Amino acid sequence: MESFRQLFGSEPRRPDKSEISPEAQAIHLFKKQNPFDAIAFEVHRQAHAKDAKKWRNRRWVTLLVINLLFLVSYYFDIQLLEGALTASRFMGFHMADLNSALQVTLAFKHMVLNLVIGTATIFVLWLLLGGRTFCSWVCPYHLLSEWAEKLHLYLADKGLVKDRSFNRKVRSLFYLIFALLALLSGYTVFETISVTGIVSRALIYGPGMAMIWVGLVLLFEVFYSRRAWCRYVCPIGITYGVVGALSPLRVKFVLKDCHHEGDCRKACLVPHVLDMTVKGKAVHTEVDVSADCTRCGMCVDVCPTNSLRFEIKGLGKHL
């Protein structure tokens, strides 16, 4: 429930003391009595430095391979992965982006069999792989946005730009409005401004004027508000977030060794999902990160104590 509340834009709730398990309370108490150990933290951090880009590199490679596969498949006409991210065929088997399929269905009010097959395939795929995993591991705009974010953080560090936050609930509002607009107008209104679709098509069929819009959104993110599109606008994130709420693949927080220094929250696209890493807030000794998490692994990369790690529920083994 809390997971869905956060997905739709509510701020994380501070847990009541009665909700915190005795084991977790014991650890909280221990940490309260033993102040932040700067030396131990530095040791951990340095020992971890070699792994600091492990998941990022894996993710970038995956993202690039998937997107370039579309391009290579079309360019050399090998019919491996045809189409674009909105809908495609992998070796002839239909796949459809869940949000695009939803928009088309609302606008067209009819679903042909191929779309049902494609949507069901992708639904099951992301149910297994973590829902918003799509965002950080597949969406080509995410990569552009990550680079824009680097620039933003660099400029912010120099004091040249400032990050302005929006109310995250606005993303749910966008979701509702775009769904209603598709239903009432009969046009897939969101697709006009969907940077995911635009970048994916630009990559495969060649860039056009629509990339100007993508450029404007990126400029907005660099100079006005960090990661604004993914954080506050994109309905695709909510669609996949709902799927991911039920997914066994997730990031897990282990309370015991955490220094609560907060590096993970600084790196995160959706820091509200890491609220349990704030001192005294974890309700159990191990807490799953909620549905809005894109499983990008940046927190896993940055965490010096391995307190954040990937997990497949039910397999009981860490990656």
Added chain:
Amino acid sequence: MNEQSKPKKPAKRKLNPKRLEQNRREFLRTSALAVGMIGFSLVGLLPVVQGKTLALRPPGALKTPSDESDFLAACIKCGQCVQVCPVNAIKLAELDKGAGIGVPYIDARAQACDFSCDGLQCVLACPTGALTHDLDYPADSRMGFARLAEPRKCLAIQGKGFKGQARGPDYQGILRYDDVDRWNPIPVADYPYDLELCDLCVRQCPIEIRITQCAAEAAAGERNQDRVAQRQGNECPPKHAIALEPIVSDDGIRRMKPVIQEGCVGCGVCEMICPPEPPAIVIDILQDADHIGGVS
């Protein structure tokens, strides 16, 4: 940061003025963002409402000549139709088409659909039915309807022949020429003509070509006809699409006029191959064989 102890709701804090001001600003910013994004996406509806997005669509597009809203609603903008087309006739629309962005269209003058694939590959590739599977054969397409827009430019009406490359040496478009290679379209520029009287629009019409083939097959042996048609996914068109009809003239020059007939599907090959600039014959997207009205 005073705690206000109201037992009903989860502890609500009284915020200090600075925090209140921040919240007020965030609310204003958020409202501006919402209005801006929704506004921009709605601007995208303008071109479709104004009918500025109307264009020649691939075969099977869910549309009537004047209304393509079903087609725009159903298209998921993936471009699979673009990828399968053997003559690369299909392009995706740009941002200036608003909500029509990413939707396939055909610029017939640059490259028409000549049904090189026989089996309507774009229709088969479409994942959402925006290009409807109700279509079985090229002759069932209703893309538009040819119209003799500039009769005075027509070489046949002028009584002229045609010699050379139909669209000049630099033209990029390709066509299937059955006598060259049934499965590999070649550049129009590589196929010079030498015609006593220009009949290119009739000669290259895919429907007319198919009718001629069917007639030949029928002559060769009636019993094979159905099997041949099925194997090629290219049933014999039931009606003619275009024909040259003689014009009675006093000056003794032999003149002919292209007359578009009921079987025209609006594929655009006649517009593509027509030598003069602008072409004498064009595709009228506001008409099709099932909806003929107004000018012809």
